[in-house]
């Protein structure tokens with residue numbers, strides 16, 4: 017009997033156009049479900065990998081006393097106001113014991129602006145260093161040469177400034193220059209000043225530092241978001257992280273790892289960065305002659321040579337002039353002219369100039385304003401609302417594999433949690449004592465520009481100081497922080513893991529062994545917190561990643577809604593088509609009924625026909641869908657915008673088909689076919705047997 | 714001998730909108746097993762209506778119809794279907810074969826519904842019937858590949874395969890040319906004589922009628938005569 021039904025169904029498949037129409041609908045619907053499902057699943061999968069694998073982990077923990085919910089990518093750029101966990105050590109101990117928990121990584125996220133030290137400051141600092149060394153250790157020929165070279169460099173810088181001021185006076189814009197400042201520049205440009213330099217080097221340096229340097233536009237303020245964490249634990253738990261330059265911060269030491277993205281984007285010499293961008297675009301087929309953005313880069317490079325000019329001391333200037341003249345085939349021209357001409361690249365000469373730039377000019381320059389091994393001064397807002405500066409050595413740069421170009425993944429740098437605590441205003445008892453000791457020892461000296469920076473920071477955190485254990489009111493207790501901490505003692509102190517977990521932790525990432533059991537583990541964590549009074553909230557990565565996590569949900573919702581709409585549409589069309597098909601077959605059905613087929617037989621027959629239709633065309637659609645997904649999966653979809661790197665969790669998205677996609681698609685399609693045929697089948701079963709006798713067709 | 718079909722004072726009215734169309738007006742009829750009866754009458758006289766009532770595909774407005782000892786008015790839809798399946802075979806004017814099934818499968822269909830025989834037994838039975846109607850060589854063909862006469866032979870085989878006591882045929886020759894039509898009637902007659910299966914068929918055609926051993930004449934929904942056709946066999950008692 018079943019065989020008969022199957023035979024009737026199979027043979028009926030291609031009998032009428034209506035069946036073909038239904039088949040086509042089922043075919044395309046399955047195709048869409050399989051391809052759409054696989055694409056979305058892959059996209060969501062890669063997005064979750066990006067979110068989970070960079071900072072968030074699977075679960076985020078934070079204190080119940082926090083004012084804001086945890087958010088790794090806060091919507092308005094305002095870091096959420098989190099209270100420190102009451103007893104992180106206990107939290108870590110308890111949560112780590114859950115069977116599905118692989119690791120708990122303590123964290124704190126904060127942001128600050130760093131002033132990438134400008135060339136004047138750096139050169140003056142170097143000059144001061146040489147002068148001091150000569151004083152302390154006696155003069156040598158080597159130091160003498162260095163001092164002369166640095167002096168020349170500073171003169172060069174002052175010359176550039178002088179020219180700039182001259183130009184500004186010519187244009188005579190609205191704001192009049194402070195005459196005192198103008199006089200200072202005039203004085204610093206004079207031969208007399210430089211002849212007198214060696215007689216009173218400290219006096220001259222003071223003058224340059226206080227009167228001349230501030231007139232040079234400061235180095236950029238670079239926004240820096242950092243996660244203070246147990247760097248070892250972080251590296252172990254977030255295995256996409258890899259060191260690019262330098263090295264990891266040694267265990268127990270203080271230090272920062274800068275995001276390579278930030279390093280390239282903000283700390284590289286702008287001219288070099290633009291050359292890189294042009295190179296990248298040109299290598300992927302863009303043309304300078306047609307691409308307005310590239311033309312803008314070229315224009316900026318040709319116009320803004322000042323950054324390079326400031327860096328070159330006379331000796332290097334001479335080398336640069338020689339190289340540039342040779343390259344451009346010119347026998348004259350000043351350095352600014354030559355640089356402008358050199359950077360006015362075209363499609364024809366770009367590759368050659370790019371190579372020349374890195375081969376000949378780059379060695380004369382500092383490509384990065386901050387080098388691995390340098391000490392970075394970070395000024396951040398403490399929880400009590402005051403600014404706080406800390407010097408932190410930069411050990412290296414890092415990136416998340418595959419997310420090199422993603423601004424979202426790239427905007428986060430890493431810092432040891434001890435330094436983070438200090439910057440945030442929370443200190444362990446012993447560190448507090450240590451700083452007290454240092455404070456007594458060193459003469460407090462206010463840093464001049466802190467005030468300017470405070471203005472800039474004005475729109476930052478608006479948290480009022482609270483009486484929290486370990487919180488220092490740093491304004492009262494600790495003026496002139498930067499100078500104090502320049503002492504290396506603190507930087508070189510080694511701390512152990514116990515110290516990491518004993519101190520203040522704002523949030524923590526929980527990494528799971530089996531991510532598919534996220535919900536269950538989340539429940540366990542919450543129960544544990546309630547039972548043991550840990551005082552923590554636990555949220556999934558979706559919830560912790562703010563708008564990004566919601567995006568994931570939204571994408572899923574959109575697919576479901578779309579699938580549902582098509583579901584309904586397909587149902588209506590199939591239903592109508594089946595009605596027509598059934599009406600056409602009343603004579604046949606009537607005959608079967610007359611011969612002795614019961615109603616359930618007819619019902620089953622019609623249903624099994626659409627079911628067969630669903631299986632056959634659904635399978636065909638699924639097969640083609642699998643083929644398409646396989647084909648796309650082999651090629652990969654290229655991320656065309658930087659933001660897509662994060663969504664794709666790499667430069668390309670490689671969609672892959674999971675069996676569950678196919679099963680779900682087939683299941684849905686079969687449900688659609690059966691449900692939409694219920695009514696027509698019911699009607700068919702009610703065809704009276706007399707219809708067999710009515711041969712009027 | 715108990716009649717296989719016993720109809721007493723049957724009325725059948727169709728409603729067409731507000732008007733009632735009387736199709737049968739007090740028909741009484743007994744058919745004894747083994748008869749080969751023709752129902753004759755002008756168009757619209759009620760032949761088809763009568764056959765439908767005997768065939769349990771329709772119910773009378775009034776009066777009793779007893780088929781194989783069962784009063785059809787008292788049977789449920791399910792029981793009627795079962796009665797059709799096991800005791801009645803149908804031959805239709807337009808053959809009514811299932812187009813997507815082969816000749817063999819069409820004939821096998823009632824056996825599958827009956828669920829009495831195993832697959833090999835069915836095969837034997839179907840092939841026997843196909844041989845009897847002389848179409849065994851076309852067992853694997855589709856109906857569309859056959860001529861009208863061949864199709865009707867298949868239909869005859871299908872009607873008889875389930876060993877019914879009664880075979881009903883409403884104008885089985887109307888869609889065939891006269892020679893082929895006569896062949897079909899000869900075939901039916903042959904099977905009637907061999908197995909004693911009762912046949913009731915309607916026709917307009919006098920030559921076809923002449924093969925019957927009794928002709929029942931209908932006019933305006935009433936039986937106006939029951940006669941033995943020329944050269945026909947013995948007639949049964951008339952009501």
Ligand SMILES: Nc1ncnc2c1ncn2[C@@H]1O[C@H](COP(=O)(O)OP(=O)(O)OP(=O)(O)O)[C@@H](O)[C@H]1O
Pocket residue numbers: 727728729734735736754755756757758759760761762763
């Ligand atoms: N389904 C129906 N609805 C309404 N009236 C019907 C229906 N079937 C038959 N009739 C009417 O009943 C009467 C008998 O019809 P029936 O089909 O039994 O005649 P018939 O003798 O078979 O005619 P024919 O030789 O043309 O096939 C006719 O007047 C017909 O119009």
Ligand SMILES: [Mg+2]
Pocket residue numbers: 760761762883
């Ligand atoms: Mg008729």
